[in-house]
Amino acid sequence: MAYDLQLTNVYKTYDNGTPAVIDFNLDVEKGEFIAFLGPSGCGKSTTLRMISGFETITSGDLMIRGKRVNDQLPEKRPTSMIFQNYALFPHMNVRQNVSFGLEVKKMPRAEMNRKVDQILEKLGLSDIAGFPTSRLSGGQRQRIALARSLVVEPDILLLDEPLGALDANLRKSIQNELKLLQRDLGITFVFVTHAQSEALALSDRIIVMNAGRIEQISPPRELYTRPSSQFVARFIGSNTILPGTVLEQTDGIVVLQTAFGPLAGANLAGIDAHAGRAMSIILPAEAVDLLPADMPEQEMRAGFGTNMIPCTIDRLQIVGHIMHMDVRFDDGQKIKVEGHVDKYRDRLKAGGKAYVAWKSAKATVIDSQEA
Amino acid sequence: MESKIMKPVLAVYVGLFILFLYGPFIVLGIISFQQGPEGGPQFPIIEWSTYWYRHLFGMVPPSRIAPLPVGDALIRSLTLAFMTMVTATVLGVMAAQAFRKHFRGASVVFYLIVLGMMVPGVLTGLGISLLSNNVIGIDRNWWSTAFVAHVVYTFPFAFLVMLAILNRFDASVEEASWSLGVSPITTFRKVTFPLIFPGVLSAMLFAFTLSFDEFPRTLFASGRDQTLPLAIYGTFSVEIHPNIFAFGVLTTLFSFALLAVYGILMALSVRRAKRMAMQEDIA
Numbered sequence: 001m002a003y004d005l006q007l008t009n010v011y012k013t014y015d016n017g018t019p020a021v022i023d024f025n026l027d028v029e030k031g032e033f034i035a036f037l038g039p040s041g042c043g044k045s046t047t048l049r050m051i052s053g054f055e056t057i058t059s060g061d062l063m064i065r066g067k068r069v070n071d072q073l074p075e076k077r078p079t080s081m082i083f084q085n086y087a088l089f090p091h092m093n094v095r096q097n098v099s100f101g102l103e104v105k106k107m108p109r110a111e112m113n114r115k116v117d118q119i120l121e122k123l124g125l126s127d128i129a130g131f132p133t134s135r136l137s138g139g140q141r142q143r144i145a146l147a148r149s150l151v152v153e154p155d156i157l158l159l160d161e162p163l164g165a166l167d168a169n170l171r172k173s174i175q176n177e178l179k180l181l182q183r184d185l186g187i188t189f190v191f192v193t194h195a196q197s198e199a200l201a202l203s204d205r206i207i208v209m210n211a212g213r214i215e216q217i218s219p220p221r222e223l224y225t226r227p228s229s230q231f232v233a234r235f236i237g238s239n240t241i242l243p244g245t246v247l248e249q250t251d252g253i254v255v256l257q258t259a260f261g262p263l264a265g266a267n268l269a270g271i272d273a274h275a276g277r278a279m280s281i282i283l284p285a286e287a288v289d290l291l292p293a294d295m296p297e298q299e300m301r302a303g304f305g306t307n308m309i310p311c312t313i314d315r316l317q318i319v320g321h322i323m324h325m326d327v328r329f330d331d332g333q334k335i336k337v338e339g340h341v342d343k344y345r346d347r348l349k350a351g352g353k354a355y356v357a358w359k360s361a362k363a364t365v366i367d368s369q370e371a
Numbered sequence: 372m373e374s375k376i377m378k379p380v381l382a383v384y385v386g387l388f389i390l391f392l393y394g395p396f397i398v399l400g401i402i403s404f405q406q407g408p409e410g411g412p413q414f415p416i417i418e419w420s421t422y423w424y425r426h427l428f429g430m431v432p433p434s435r436i437a438p439l440p441v442g443d444a445l446i447r448s449l450t451l452a453f454m455t456m457v458t459a460t461v462l463g464v465m466a467a468q469a470f471r472k473h474f475r476g477a478s479v480v481f482y483l484i485v486l487g488m489m490v491p492g493v494l495t496g497l498g499i500s501l502l503s504n505n506v507i508g509i510d511r512n513w514w515s516t517a518f519v520a521h522v523v524y525t526f527p528f529a530f531l532v533m534l535a536i537l538n539r540f541d542a543s544v545e546e547a548s549w550s551l552g553v554s555p556i557t558t559f560r561k562v563t564f565p566l567i568f569p570g571v572l573s574a575m576l577f578a579f580t581l582s583f584d585e586f587p588r589t590l591f592a593s594g595r596d597q598t599l600p601l602a603i604y605g606t607f608s609v610e611i612h613p614n615i616f617a618f619g620v621l622t623t624l625f626s627f628a629l630l631a632v633y634g635i636l637m638a639l640s641v642r643r644a645k646r647m648a649m650q651e652d653i654a
Contacts, residue, residue, distance in 0.1 A: 054546055074549040081550040087543040091565045101551030104561070145547075152551050 002066045004030040004188045005051065005156055010060035012046055012212075020046045022212040024060070028190070033182050035199035036192045038209035039235070044192045045160055047209075051190065052081045052158050065155060080154035084161040086145040088133045094144055095120070095129040101152040119151045122181075139170045146178075150185070157182075159191045163198055175201055196236055200224060208232050225284045226364050228269055233282045233366070240283040240335045240356075243368050249273045254365045256281060259331060260309045265363030278368040287362035288337045290325055290344065293353035304357040311335075316350045327356060396623060403616035408434040412611050423617040439614050444602035447513055448583055451598060454514070455521040455582035460575045462522070463529025464567075467537050488527040495520055496591030503592075511594030520588040525581045529574035536570030569636045576633050580626065 005028040012021040021043040028034055036044035049055040051062065053074030062070050069077055089097050098120060102112045120126045123143045128136065133144060142162065149157060162178075163171045179202055182189045193199050199206045200220040208215040208223065208231075216223060216232045227233040233241055242263060244256030254273045255264045258281070265281040267273055291300055291308070300308060314334070315326040323344045325337045335356065348354060402412050407422030408431075425431045429438055466484060470477060487495075503509050503516045511517070544566070548558040564571070586600045597605065606615060 052546075052550055054549075073555075074546070075552050075554050077550075079550065080552075081547065083543045083547060085541070085543060087541065087547040089544060089548075089562055100548070100561075101553065104551075104553045104557050148547075148551065158550075 003027045003063070004032070004065060005190070006061070006063040006066075007047075007051075008061040008063070010047070010050065010062060011058045012043070012050060012055060013058045019212050021050070024214060026207060026214070026217065028188055030188055031186045032205065033179070033189045033203045034191065035203035035206045036190070036209060037196060037199040037206050037236075038194065038215075040194060042209040043212040044194075044207075044209050048081075048158050048160055048190060048192045051156070052079050053077050054081075078155035079158055080149035080152055080156075081158040081160065082145050082149055082162045084164050086141045086165075088141060088144055088148075090132075090134060093130055093132050094125060094136070097133060097144055098125075098129075098147045098151055101148065105152075115151055119147045123147045138166050139174060142166065142174060146181070150181075154187065156188045156190060159189060161192055161194070163193070163195075171198075178202065208235065210235070225287065225362075226268060227282055227284075228364070228366060230280070230366065230368070233280075238285045238336060240285070240288075240333075242281040242283060244279065244281070246273045246275050246277045246279055248275065253360045254279065255306075256365065260329070262306045263309075263363075264305065264307055264360035265365040266361050267365050269366065271365070271367060273365065279365050280368045282364045282366060283358060284362070285335070285337055287358045288335075289357045290327065290337050290339070290348060291355040291357050292347045293355065295355075300355065300357065304359060307360060307363070308355045308357045311354055311356050313348055313350050313352050313354055316344075316348060318345075327354065329356075399616045399619050402613050403620050405613040407431070407613065408436050410613065412613055412616065423612070423614040424621075426614045427617055427621075436612050436614070439606065439618055441599060441602050441618065444597050444599045447596060448599035451513055451518060451521060452579045452583040454518055455525055456575050456579040458518075458522050459525040459529045459578040459582075460571060462526050463533045463574050463578075464571060466526075466530045467533035470534060471537055471542070484530055485527045487523040492524065492585070492587035493591070495523060496588040499588070500591040511592055513589070513593040513596050513598055517589050517593035517598070520592040521582045521585055524585065524588060525578040528577045528581060532574040532577060533567070533570060536567050536573075540567060569639050572636045573633060576629055580629060 005026070007024050007026045010021060010024040011019070013019050024043075024047055026034075036047060038044045046055055050057050051064075053069070053072060053076075057070050061068055064078060089100065092100065095116065099112060099116045102115060107115075117126070120129055123146060125140070125143055125147060128140065133141060136144070142165075145162070163174060166174060175198060178189075191199070191202060200223070203220060205217060205219055206223050207217050210231045215235075216228045218226070218228075223232065224237045227236055227239060230241070233239045242256075242258050242260065244258030244263065247255045247257050247262055249255070249267060252267050253264050254267045255262050256279055263281055265283075271277075271279070273279065289304070290313075291304075293310075309329055311327040311329050313325060313327050315324075317324045318341055321341050322338055323341045325339075325344070325348070326334065327337060328334050337356070401416065402414075403423055404419050404421065405411070405413075405416055405423065406418040406420045407426060410417050410422075422431060426436070427439060470481070499516050499520050500511060503511050509515070540563070545555075545558055545563055548562045549555065553561070584600055585598075586604070589598050589601060593601065603615065603618070
């Protein structure tokens with residue numbers, strides 16, 4: 001099938017020779033909600049600006065709906081962009097802002113008014129249509145920016161950190177609105193953010209970028225539980241990284257010799273895990289079970305094999321129905337574990353000994369070296 | 372302590388400063404109300420009257436004092452100032468717009484433009500006069516050679532004003548417009564220009580006032596027909612009557628009116644800038 005958006009071997013190198021984006025490959029289907037996630041300077045905004053046409057592409061192909069648009073000017077592309085500061089036109093009121101794109105296209109007035117009314121209504125802006133934009137709140141300005149971009153009916157909506165300027169509560173509610181809106185419209189959204197919570201909550205797939213390269217492309221849950229690189233393991237979620245060397249591999253489960261003895265995880269990437277190779281176990285916090293030290297060893301072994309690390313419980317805290325547990329390995333490494341209160345209540349006590357344990361299939365092994 | 376000495380010293384300094392700044396104008400203003408036609412440019416005032424103002428507009432019976440020969444010169448100066456204003460502002464906006472993108476040799480071009488206001492006016496005037504007469508072989512006129520001299524002089528001012536305005540301009544507003552499918556030309560017309568308009572007006576006023584009272588370049592470059600500053604200077608060499616002071620008062624009032632417009636526009640621009648800044652603060 002034809003993709004809505006396709007980037008193939010896209011490179012961006014600035015005039016002074018600094019590479020900004022390196023070998024970017026991505027196929028996006030129509031109606032997908034895609035997030036570019038990464039620390040500042042990782043190339044995510046640059047990639048978005050290449051899609052919108054504000055940045056030139058040094059090499060590679062950018063296709064929108066099967067048509068190569070590398071050399072098309074921004075105003076000719078079927079994309080529309082939402083800016084972090086919204087970039088509303090300060091000399092126009094709300095309605096003028098929204099109708100601007102249609103007005104210059106010389107659309108018949110009746111049709112234009114109908115479309116503008118429709119989108120104002122959809123975004124709850126009808127009541128403030130006559131207001132100057134300067135007096136409105138961040139959330140309202142955000143919605144004006146959305147209305148202005150959506151009314152021209154782009155194939156792809158690009159959003160550059162659109163929630164960065166809002167306070168936490170507003171961010172949550174706009175986040176939900178955005179998701180509903182996108183489902184409703186069925187158009188492709190490409191969203192840039194440095195906040196993983198936004199990316200995880202909103203997108204169908206997340207592209208994690210670092211230093212101009214794609215680190216991982218995964219649906220949110222997979223990204224959270226199955227990071228495929230050292231960078232992603234550190235950047236996303238809260239993972240414990242346990243380095244070691246390969247002892248053996250059976251049925252996709254690799255056993256590593258580590259400071260805590262033999263420990264195992266799943267080799268999902270199909271890495272050639274020959275004996276002696278330096279690899280790490282990535283242990284997501286939610287894969288961890290905390291076992292009281294007085295549990296019969298046989299029972300433990302039956303459930304978790306050798307995947308057990310002795311630890312000391314530093315702190316227990318109950319927030320609602322979640323138990324937050326801070327524990328410390330014997331080598332001083334601290335990790336956080338959380339779980340349902342019912343599972344842990346009365347079995348653990350602060351200051352006591354316990355075991356961090358996991359099922360091999362829930363942890364992932366990856367190379368110890370940064371790619 | 373220190374402020375006990377400093378305060379009066381500074382007060383005297385400020386007083387002197389204001390005196391030198393406004394003294395000539397006040398004296399000029401007073402003498403312009405001298406009685407006429409016998410009264411000359413001297414103190415004390417023999418009798419207060421508006422004779423010289425009426426004399427300017429030919430509303431008094433003919434006397435031995437000829438009307439100030441400034442009518443044609445005034446029209447010429449206004450026309451020249453207007454032509455200069457339009458040309459310099461258009462060039463200034465375009466050049467400043469070009470400087471928003473870094474290009475090869477930008478700094479050299481920058482200094483070449485700014486040179487126009489740094490080089491002594493006498494040199495420019497003389498140079499243009501020699502160039503037109505001896506090298507190209509065309510006549511000097513206020514609307515040709517002097518016009519070029521005025522544009523060379525005022526263009527840098529307009530350019531610098533626009534550079535400052537565009538420097539604080541939030542380019543994402545333009546990108547937003549492009550991304551809505553609006554061509555760069557329409558974007559400039561409907562988004563950029565309305566937002567920088569107060570700045571454009573400042574540049575226009577700069578160019579207009581600078582051209583209106585330009586002397587050294589015009590002296591050499593204008594040829595036979597004189598502009599207003601030259602014509603006024605010409606009357607000094609004969610005999611001075613208070614009609615010239617009356618004329619001075621009127622032109623000064625005109626300048627003040629221009630300044631008032633400028634002030635209002637600046638206030639508007641600041642307000643808009645604040646609005647833009649608010650938009651950025653939220654970001």
